[in-house]
Amino acid sequence: MKIVETTIFTIEPDDNCLNIINADYKDEYGLVLVQKRHNKFELSVNGTTLYPRLKINYPFVRWIDHKHFLIMNPRTKGEKHNLFIMNIEGEVMRSFYCGNAVQDIAVSKEGIWCSYFDEGVFW
Numbered sequence: 222m223k224i225v226e227t228t229i230f231t232i233e234p235d236d237n238c239l240n241i242i243n244a245d246y247k248d249e250y251g252l253v254l255v256q257k258r259h260n261k262f263e264l265s266v267n268g269t270t271l272y273p274r275l276k277i278n279y280p281f282v283r284w285i286d287h288k289h290f291l292i293m294n295p296r297t298k299g300e301k302h303n304l305f306i307m308n309i310e311g312e313v314m315r316s317f318y319c320g321n322a323v324q325d326i327a328v329s330k331e332g333i334w335c336s337y338f339d340e341g342v343f344w
Contacts (some may be wrong), residue, residue, distance in 0.1 A: 271311035295323040
């Protein structure tokens with residue numbers, strides 16, 4: 222077995238105002254990530270920084286195909302839509318409500334899969 226190590230993203234050592242929130246990497250599509258710099262969210266798509274005009278709070282990001290990805294807020298706080306399908310230029314192509322309290326999200330050829338966390342009150 223041969224182990225290959227590759228760096229796909231780096232943060233400059235003096236950039237202590239940058240935090241990676243979520244990321245998705247696929248060999249055939251590259252790297253898409255959500256980062257927060259100086260309390261503002263940014264998207265990075267294969268090294269290009271985008272500034273979405275979305276109300277997002279600690280979102281998930283996942284590749285759909287080589288030209289599209291999704292960004293999703295796990296908590297809705299009353300918003301009508303919390304999942305946004307975007308192209309790699311940063312334009313929102315579609316959006317919909319996928320529910321509140323999303324724990325994780327995955328994309329497959331069959332569709333978009335969401336899991337939810339329990340918000341029950343236990344006595």
